Amino acid sequence: MRVCVALFTADLRLHDNPVLQAALRDAERVVPLFVVDTGIRRTGFAVPNRAAFLADSLADLDAALRERGGRLVVRVGDVVEETCRVAAETGAEVVHLAGGVSRYAVRREERLRAELAGDRRELRVHDASLTAVPPGALTPAGSGKDHFAVFTPYFRRWESFSVRRVLPAPDAVRVPDVRSAGLPGARSLAPGSPSPGLPAGGESEARRRLRDWLSGPLSAYDERHDDLAADATSRLSPYLHFGCLSPAELLHRARAQDNAGAHAFVRQLAWREFHHQVLAARPDAADHDYRPRHDRWRRAPKETEAWRDGRTGYPVVDAAMRQLRHEGWMPGRARLLAASFLAKTLYVDWRVGARHFLDLLVDGDVANNQLNWQWAAGTGTDTRPNRLLNPLVQARRFDPDGEYVRRWLPELRHLDARAVHRLPRLDDADRAGLDYPAPIVDLEAAAARFRAGRGVD
């Protein structure tokens, strides 16, 4: 074959990229194509933090292709129309694409297949690109079900799945003569300013972080990942979200280190894949309860605003929410306790919180964000859906010295650990002089309200 198109989506890398490798195998010349998709802009999913990360990642991908004699071809418009146009202009017979799981990705794939077929061209989809185990490859034996609804049995099967081997980065990429728009800047992808502490995007940065992570911190992951002050998780999530890092490669390399840290880390990677297979089977779970509980959610605009601003009066929740605004990222434990606080303690619809996270998270992802929110709200796959996380207990367990709180709440920097933990229990006289709010909600009353709302004892 003379020409193929490799359409990049959430796989912005040269290493271990099945889409690019298949295109290079099939054709003498390959169009490495990225379409700045105006359809995604219309969904509201394009926000400044992810736009900045995406702009970095595209620039890095282009530079890596240029080192190999190629370049990234960029188009702006409807992804299906632009891809078909590029295929027609270059005479490409086949377009290669990574299989996605969101409704948007599935619809894109269907439209692309139909449009290309009308032009006697073919779409080839690679389903072990965005996850190590293809979503849908594992189903509960003998149940007739199309996906796993509970993590532990999924994990057991996932662990024994034979993951494809890691593919090398290509040495050379020959690109046909075809028009390209310039690389997009962050502001052309989404107006507005990114968070000041946003990480840099791109495959080069991803591989540098991967090397650092594997060379030491990984082995302590089991002991330290929930320690909020230690900042001892990988921070690889945005690189996985944009595909600057391959999940299959990460999995193989973590597994090669046979220690407790690596085992615990691999289990977390499986959660990502678990949520992808749930969303693939139940795309409606992006905005509908996976397991409806007939909740009578509260509308509490002032309390929700206080939660968004990190002014709830519960220091660990507020620290988490301020970190989110500053970095566009927060550790898993902080996400969980902040989400539980909104959906259970304040009893506000999880969709309100999920939207706020998607507005800021640099790794904001339909599968992981929406389904983790549902897990925290008890409308998802949690097998104990009505448990409530107490923010005071969470703070003592996961930030015993109050260091995480002091890092993110400058107004409390002068307080010692004991004072930080006692803060929500102080009366107004003791609170005087502190620029920090009284708790916006009483925890016992909130727990009773949640149970009554949900109809559980």
Ligand SMILES: Cc1cc2nc3c(=O)[nH]c(=O)nc-3n(C[C@H](O)[C@H](O)[C@H](O)COP(=O)(O)OP(=O)(O)OC[C@H]3O[C@@H](n4cnc5c(N)ncnc54)[C@H](O)[C@@H]3O)c2cc1C
């Ligand atoms: C309410 C809520 C919303 C979330 N939203 C997102 C999101 O939009 N995008 C996202 O990538 N993750 C999301 N997560 C999952 C998880 O919190 C993050 O992936 C993780 O904190 C990222 O930090 P890390 O890379 O240092 O993770 P590590 O602790 O180093 O874990 C390694 C990798 O495992 C995966 N992982 C870990 N925990 C989970 C989990 N619970 N679910 C799925 N994958 C997991 C991630 O890909 C992560 O990068 C959310 C969790 C909660 C509770």
